[in-house]
Amino acid sequence: MTDVQPWRAQSAPPEVSARPKTGIVMLNLGGPATLDDVQPFLLELFADREIIQLPFQRWLGPFIARRRTPKVRQLYANIGGGSPILRYTEAQGQGMVARLDRISPETAPHKFYVAFRYTRPTSDDALRAMQHDGVERAIAFTQYPQFSCSTTGSSLNELWRAANRTGLRDAFQWSLVDRWPVHPGFIAAMTETVREGLSRFAPSVRDRVTILFSAHSLPLDVIDRGDSYPQEVGASVQRVVECLSAANPFILAYQSDVGPVRWLGPSTEQVIRRLGGRGQRELLVVPIAFTSDHIETLSELDREYGEVAHEVGITQYVRAPALNARPRFLDALAEIVKDHLRAGVAYSTQYTTRCAGCTNPQCRNILNPVGSPAMPPGRRG
Amino acid sequence: MTDVQPWRAQSAPPEVSARPKTGIVMLNLGGPATLDDVQPFLLELFADREIIQLPFQRWLGPFIARRRTPKVRQLYANIGGGSPILRYTEAQGQGMVARLDRISPETAPHKFYVAFRYTRPTSDDALRAMQHDGVERAIAFTQYPQFSCSTTGSSLNELWRAANRTGLRDAFQWSLVDRWPVHPGFIAAMTETVREGLSRFAPSVRDRVTILFSAHSLPLDVIDRGDSYPQEVGASVQRVVECLSAANPFILAYQSDVGPVRWLGPSTEQVIRRLGGRGQRELLVVPIAFTSDHIETLSELDREYGEVAHEVGITQYVRAPALNARPRFLDALAEIVKDHLRAGVAYSTQYTTRCAGCTNPQCRNILNPVGSPAMPPGRRG
Numbered sequence: 001m002t003d004v005q006p007w008r009a010q011s012a013p014p015e016v017s018a019r020p021k022t023g024i025v026m027l028n029l030g031g032p033a034t035l036d037d038v039q040p041f042l043l044e045l046f047a048d049r050e051i052i053q054l055p056f057q058r059w060l061g062p063f064i065a066r067r068r069t070p071k072v073r074q075l076y077a078n079i080g081g082g083s084p085i086l087r088y089t090e091a092q093g094q095g096m097v098a099r100l101d102r103i104s105p106e107t108a109p110h111k112f113y114v115a116f117r118y119t120r121p122t123s124d125d126a127l128r129a130m131q132h133d134g135v136e137r138a139i140a141f142t143q144y145p146q147f148s149c150s151t152t153g154s155s156l157n158e159l160w161r162a163a164n165r166t167g168l169r170d171a172f173q174w175s176l177v178d179r180w181p182v183h184p185g186f187i188a189a190m191t192e193t194v195r196e197g198l199s200r201f202a203p204s205v206r207d208r209v210t211i212l213f214s215a216h217s218l219p220l221d222v223i224d225r226g227d228s229y230p231q232e233v234g235a236s237v238q239r240v241v242e243c244l245s246a247a248n249p250f251i252l253a254y255q256s257d258v259g260p261v262r263w264l265g266p267s268t269e270q271v272i273r274r275l276g277g278r279g280q281r282e283l284l285v286v287p288i289a290f291t292s293d294h295i296e297t298l299s300e301l302d303r304e305y306g307e308v309a310h311e312v313g314i315t316q317y318v319r320a321p322a323l324n325a326r327p328r329f330l331d332a333l334a335e336i337v338k339d340h341l342r343a344g345v346a347y348s349t350q351y352t353t354r355c356a357g358c359t360n361p362q363c364r365n366i367l368n369p370v371g372s373p374a375m376p377p378g379r380r381g
Numbered sequence: 382m383t384d385v386q387p388w389r390a391q392s393a394p395p396e397v398s399a400r401p402k403t404g405i406v407m408l409n410l411g412g413p414a415t416l417d418d419v420q421p422f423l424l425e426l427f428a429d430r431e432i433i434q435l436p437f438q439r440w441l442g443p444f445i446a447r448r449r450t451p452k453v454r455q456l457y458a459n460i461g462g463g464s465p466i467l468r469y470t471e472a473q474g475q476g477m478v479a480r481l482d483r484i485s486p487e488t489a490p491h492k493f494y495v496a497f498r499y500t501r502p503t504s505d506d507a508l509r510a511m512q513h514d515g516v517e518r519a520i521a522f523t524q525y526p527q528f529s530c531s532t533t534g535s536s537l538n539e540l541w542r543a544a545n546r547t548g549l550r551d552a553f554q555w556s557l558v559d560r561w562p563v564h565p566g567f568i569a570a571m572t573e574t575v576r577e578g579l580s581r582f583a584p585s586v587r588d589r590v591t592i593l594f595s596a597h598s599l600p601l602d603v604i605d606r607g608d609s610y611p612q613e614v615g616a617s618v619q620r621v622v623e624c625l626s627a628a629n630p631f632i633l634a635y636q637s638d639v640g641p642v643r644w645l646g647p648s649t650e651q652v653i654r655r656l657g658g659r660g661q662r663e664l665l666v667v668p669i670a671f672t673s674d675h676i677e678t679l680s681e682l683d684r685e686y687g688e689v690a691h692e693v694g695i696t697q698y699v700r701a702p703a704l705n706a707r708p709r710f711l712d713a714l715a716e717i718v719k720d721h722l723r724a725g726v727a728y729s730t731q732y733t734t735r736c737a738g739c740t741n742p743q744c745r746n747i748l749n750p751v752g753s754p755a756m757p758p759g760r761r762g
Contacts, residue, residue, distance in 0.1 A: 181619070223646055223647065224648070226632055226647040226652060230611060231633045233615070234615025234619075235616050235619035235620075237616070238563060238615075238616035239616075251609075252609070253737075266738065271607060271737040274738055349631075352630070353631075356647060356652040
């Protein structure tokens with residue numbers, strides 16, 4: 001099920017003979033490919049001040065990362081020895097560019113590059129590979145459908161830092177696909193996964209299954225700064241439910257809160273406990289803010305919350321499949337990029353609006369945006 | 382600007398000669414019509430355990446209400462001596478039923494009744510007027526577009542209590558319009574108000590105006606129970622922005638938090654301060670979860686936050702007009718009811734799904750729902 005090979009720098013695949021006209025950098029958090037990658041992954045994660053602010057972070061971050069390593073190693077061991085996120089991202093990238101070459105021949109050939117935030121291949125790896133291939137026009141394409149500064153924001157900030165680090169700050173003309181919470185292709189693919197989840201229930205109970213949409217939570221301090229994530233997640237849920245057009249009740253909850261600070265609720269785990277406690281017997285959980293299976297689906301939703309559901313008397317607990325490499329999602333990825341290329345804009349209307357409470361001058365930058373002269377990576381908008 | 386006459390029981394207007402075939406109960410919080418109504422209004426508000434849970438509420442509620450009365454009286458004095466919400470609700474009801482008689486002749490004549498939660502006319506008033514008119518088929522139509530247990534939920538629970546109190550629990554066949562966060566008519570009317578707000582800025586700056594959608598906040602304990610309000614507000618904002626199809630950045634924030642508990646953020650006031658602090662000069666505030674002007678628009682948004690905006694250097698602070706009696710909104714109200722009548726359902730898919738953390742056995746009931754035999758007001762779904 002999982003890819004247990006650590007990532008190695010790849011040479012250009014032989015089928016791409018022409019220089020890629022459009023390079024597409026797929027941004028995501030990444031995950032440890034093997035158990036030995038768990039500690040380096042956690043060290044990177046707890047060093048990222050754009051996702052976690054700790055006192056004495058240079059000291060406390062590594063301390064927490066090392067302390068959590070054995071437990072997290074065990075979680076990855078339980079799901080097959082590593083995260084499958086690289087394998088799925090590569091399958092998504094391949095499906096996406098093959099489709100783009102057909103539906104957008106004027107921007108072909110397209111090639112994808114993976115830039116993970118906390119593991120290899122990193123932004124540095126992606127930029128060097130693009131330079132090697134002779135890419136000039138680049139699209140940074142977040143793989144998080146809904147924007148948050150702690151996910152897409154952190155990945156983009158790292159991409160620009162990597163461009164400076166590698167001496168490639170003038171190498172490419174950039175545009176950004178920085179969010180796609182209600183893109184029709186995404187909604188259609190997500191709705192397909194909900195239908196598949198529902199189909200696993202007997203027809204006699206299918207209409208009374210509660211659909212529990214679950215998104216990764218955020219600390220309330222991030223929410224209070226003005227992060228747009230909950231608004232965008234709420235919009236995604238609404239659109240999927242409309243597209244589904246079924247009679248099932250639905251709930252939106254947030255998973256994976258850790259530590260002593262207060263996070264955005266309601267908590268997915270608490271909701272499962274409470275629904276079971278009042279007699280709910282059928283539950284379908286839908287990961288609405290992840291595109292690929294990773295530890296939060298395979299371990300937290302499937303195993304940990306699955307056990308909780310069993311404890312509280314939920315007799316049929318089903319998790320809708322992740323989007324992974326389903327053809328409808330590959331279509332969606334290609335459509336999102338094609339729509340972006342046709343629109344001819346460098347980023348979304350929302351991108352340059354920093355959170356009202358933002359104090360990070362690195363946020364919401366872009367290098368050499370298309371459609372305008374190269375500009376210093378200063379604040380825009 | 383405001384209606385300074387206290388509410389008096391009305392006799393049936395002479396133009397309605399036939400017995401109303403469909404009675405539509407418009408549910409809202411209400412507001413004090415005169416300064417002398419402020420204290421009774423606050424006493425009712427602080428007695429409502431479905432919106433505020435206080436220790437020793439029977440004692441502490443009246444204490445807080447009395448202590449706040451002078452300050453709140455002054456706020457109402459500043460906006461003309463009372464709340465205009467009854468006047469607007471009556472204009473909305475009149476516009477709605479006139480349209481419904483045309484577009485839904487098979488359910489005509491329609492008549493509207495106002496049921497405010499904390500002031501007259503109350504649910505008791507509305508039910509007695511319906512009985513007097515000989516109504517049999519009744520629709521409880523919330524005037525809150527997005528559902529929350531603390532608004533629509535509280536109003537519906539009170540409506541069923543009032544039916545029991547008045548001996549009218551078997552008098553009507555009920556259905557509910559319990560939410561309409563993305564109804565196309567509502568979205569079109571709300572978008573019209575945003576366009577009117579933007580039109581007040583000079584064309585040269587119009588594109589860089591930040592649109593700040595503001596909704597009433599909720600205590601985080603309500604959010605953590607699983608209230609659907611933030612998800613539905615997020616969906617409304619997304620749809621208005623799509624309908625607007627403009628390049629303006631937008632933000633969703635929450636206003637009116639009070640007291641020592643933590644509320645859902647980001648706070649509208651904080652966002653205004655921070656936007657001004659970083660050099661934003663043009664701001665359009667849009668009340669996304671209110672339909673009529675009342676204290677939260679006329680006093681809080683216009684006066685209080687208007688002063689904040691001035692302090693922090695925002696040179697043009699505009700509040701989009703409330704929906705009030707604009708024809709496009711009257712069309713929307715009629716369309717919402719017509720769509721509901723055509724669908725033939727007793728309530729939305731979501732209505733009977735109590736919050737995961739709900740402990741109130743009164744919640745999510747309905748008396749004598751249409752399309753099914755009369756049933757006791759027990760939990761359904």
